[in-house]
Amino acid sequence: MRVCNEGFDKEFMNEKRDMYAIAFTQNVLSGRWKYFILWYLKGETRRYSDIKKFLGDLSQGSLTKQLKELESDGVIQRDVYPEVPPRVEYLLTEKGMKLLPILEKMEDFGKEYGDNT
Structure with a gap:
């Protein structure tokens, strides 16, 4: 998984929707x-x-x-x-x-x- 400075890599978002959903939630809760x-x-x-x-x-x-x-x-x-x-x-x-x-x-x-x- 690659995360760029502007957010998540578009290819990752499109190809790995399920993993992206988990990564997105983790990002919101990170801290x-x-x-x-x-x-x-x-x-x-x-x-x-x-x-x-x-x-x-x-x-x-x-x-x-x-x-x-x-x-x-x-x-x-x-x-x-x-x-x-x-x-x-x-x-x-x-x-x-x-x-x-x-x-x-x-x-x-x-x-x-x-x-x-």
């Missing part, structure tokens, strides 16, 4: 904290500060980068309220909610096999 961000937003709108607190040691720059990528991919929505200081909230989009079954399957797998290493 150490994205799974946890999506899980934390499951069913609830959260403020930036709440997400930061939930993730603990994550730097502000890393969190901002992960949130921007998720927003760019259309998986989360960012709402800014004109207050002082500005209030920023994040929520899952419809597209983001479609990723929840993947996270649930990952959770199930981890519960079943996580202690058997």
